[in-house]
Amino acid sequence: MKAYEFIIKSEEGLHARPAANFVNKSRSYKSEITxxxxxxxFNAKSITSVLSMGACKNDKIIIKAEGDDESHAIEELALFFYSIP
Structure with missing residues (x-):
């Protein structure tokens, strides 16, 4: 299992558009991602689950991936979070 800890920096938190992009990116991996x-x-491959998380600015989240492509998944998802304005 690989994990990545991140602090939400966006003033809007993890709102609908970046949440949908995150879910779509998560779905592209075979690994289980939470x-x-x-x-x-929360299930990272479910938009309902990710939005129900209610991630706001300065919230700490931990992304976890477990499976064949876990290293690649964590690397790419970490880059995704750094790209959120």
Missing amino acids: VEKGGEI
Whole structure:
């Protein structure tokens, strides 16, 4: 299992458009991908789950990937989070 910890920097938090892009990116990997926020686990391949997380500015989230392409998935998803304005 690979993990990446990130602090949301965007003033709007993880709102609809970047959340949808994150879910679409997560779905492109075979690995199981989850997001943890405040001790709760959310399915990174489900838009409903990601939006229900309610990630706001300065929230800490942890992305976890487990599977054949976990290293690549974490690297790419980390880059994705750095690209959110």
